[in-house]
Amino acid sequence: xxxxxxxxxxxxxxxxxxxxxxxxxxxxxxxxxxxxxxxxxxxxxxxxxxxxxxxxxxxxxxxxxxxxxxxxxxxxxxxxxxxxxxxxxxxxxxxxxxxxxxxxxxxxxxxxxxxxxxxxxxxxxxxxxxxxxxxxxxxxxxxxxxxxxxxxxxxxx
Numbered sequence: 001x002x003x004x005x006x007x008x009x010x011x012x013x014x015x016x017x018x019x020x021x022x023x024x025x026x027x028x029x030x031x032x033x034x035x036x037x038x039x040x041x042x043x044x045x046x047x048x049x050x051x052x053x054x055x056x057x058x059x060x061x062x063x064x065x066x067x068x069x070x071x072x073x074x075x076x077x078x079x080x081x082x083x084x085x086x087x088x089x090x091x092x093x094x095x096x097x098x099x100x101x102x103x104x105x106x107x108x109x110x111x112x113x114x115x116x117x118x119x120x121x122x123x124x125x126x127x128x129x130x131x132x133x134x135x136x137x138x139x140x141x142x143x144x145x146x147x148x149x150x151x152x153x154x155x156x157x
Contacts, residue, residue: 011085012061018089019054022047029096041146084118091115103153108135 030044095111102110112131116122142148 008061008065012058012065014085014089015054015061016058019051019058022051022054026051041148043148046142088115088118091118099153100151101153104150105135105139106154108138 026044026047030047032042032044091111091114095107098110099107109128109131112134113124113127116127116130139150143150
């Protein structure tokens with residue numbers, strides 16, 4: 001089997017497994033409020049939606065992978081290097097471990113900078129402002145609009 005095709009299949013399987021693992025771990029990591037408050041949006045909603053999108057995208061890629069009979073090197077999109085994929089997965093797990101310690105804002109900025117670097121390797125003067133702006137938007141939506149408590153970490157003075 002062509003090495004490029006094998007790499008694509010590995011990427012597809014990892015995508016599906018990541019989505020399934022998020023769905024399985026979700027009830028143990030994010031608790032629904034039990035204080036009797038009527039929460040409009042469950043804290044598990046967006047991670048669950050993300051996991052379902054990952055699974056559906058992986059399944060769609062898997063179907064497409066087996067439907068295509070011939071692939072030419074010119075037609076293939078640039079394949080993600082296996083090392084970059086593994087570093088990305090590792091960055092997600094480290095992000096989950098460090099978020100309670102560093103806090104949502106600091107951990108998210110660092111994680112977004114790592115992913116921007118993995119995707120396109122731009123300069124820090126591009127990656128850092130994008131990460132800060134994205135983190136502020138995400139924080140505002142979850143913390144201020146949806147009232148989802150986020151870890152403060154090191155910013156707690």
